[in-house]
Amino acid sequence: MKRVMTGALIAAVVGIGGLGGAAAAQASHTGDQNTRQDCRTYSSVEQCGQPKLNDKQRACVDSSVQQGMTERRATVECHAFA
Structure with missing residues (x-):
């Protein structure tokens, strides 16, 4: 005890x-x-603030959001990979 x-x-x-x-x-x-700043990390990519996206990246964000991804995540991933 x-x-x-x-x-x-x-x-x-x-x-x-x-x-x-x-x-x-x-x-x-x-x-x-x-x-x-507002920082977030998705797919091992850290993004702080709001990135400036080109037309291809904006189209990627729109498509990803329509498929169910959050806009914050889509912005980071499309900025890094599109």
């Missing part, structure tokens, strides 16, 4: 420490978001 209680106590302390670390990481991440 003593081992079970000790194990539970250790798990609780580790859990609390983990939550504190996660909260600190979240706080710093939120601060970074305010200074950065």
